[in-house]
Amino acid sequence: GGMEVISPEAVLRQYMGGGTPEEQLELRAIMKFRAAMLMVMDLVNVQKGSAEADAKRMEPILRLMKETREEQDAAAHRAKESNVEIADRAAYETATQLSQVIAQNNAKITDSISQIRQAMGGKEENPLGQVLNSMQSMQQMMGMFGISMPGMPGAQGGGPPAEQWQPPAITHRKRNESQGGEENV
Numbered sequence: 118g119g120m121e122v123i124s125p126e127a128v129l130r131q132y133m134g135g136g137t138p139e140e141q142l143e144l145r146a147i148m149k150f151r152a153a154m155l156m157v158m159d160l161v162n163v164q165k166g167s168a169e170a171d172a173k174r175m176e177p178i179l180r181l182m183k184e185t186r187e188e189q190d191a192a193a194h195r196a197k198e199s200n201v202e203i204a205d206r207a208a209y210e211t212a213t214q215l216s217q218v219i220a221q222n223n224a225k226i227t228d229s230i231s232q233i234r235q236a237m238g239g240k241e242e243n244p245l246g247q248v249l250n251s252m253q254s255m256q257q258m259m260g261m262f263g264i265s266m267p268g269m270p271g272a273q274g275g276g277p278p279a280e281q282w283q284p285p286a287i288t289h290r291k292r293n294e295s296q297g298g299e300e301n302v
Contacts, residue, residue: 125151 126148133140 129144129147133144
């Protein structure tokens with residue numbers, strides 16, 4: 118049936134003739150050299166197998182390290198995005214609050230201007246001139262309720278006018294004719 122496998126040793130024996138002791142010695146030396154070559158090849162194969170086994174053992178560790186690194190990169194990217202998103206949201210909320218404050222202040226200023234115009238009789242042609250003209254009468258009117266005008270001496274903040282205003286003490290004095298019939302109380 119099958120082919121015969123001829124070993125290198127059998128080929129050598131046939132060529133050497135196997136007669137003299139020198140040829141026997143030479144054959145043994147060649148066979149030892151061949152055995153050493155086979156041992157080296159076996160050692161190389163063992164080392165190769167060992168290296169492959171080490172590589173296979175390292176594969177899950179390397180894969181885990183790679184996956185961990187990818188997860189860390191993704192987490193860092195998400196954190197960066199969320200930080201940017203948080204900063205954007207904070208800036209938007211701050212801007213919204215600021216615009217609300219500005220709108221409220223503008224409304225208060227508009228109300229104040231309207232009140233000043235109403236106090237001056239509703240005329241709007243020359244507000245500055247009318248303010249200057251009616252400043253004295255407004256000051257007197259506000260003084261009646263105990264309200265000090267801003268920027269005037271004696272200005273005080275605090276509670277409602279009813280708490281601030283105290284009626285002058287009632288005193289009886291003789292009228293001095295040199296004062297023109299009036300006396301400051």
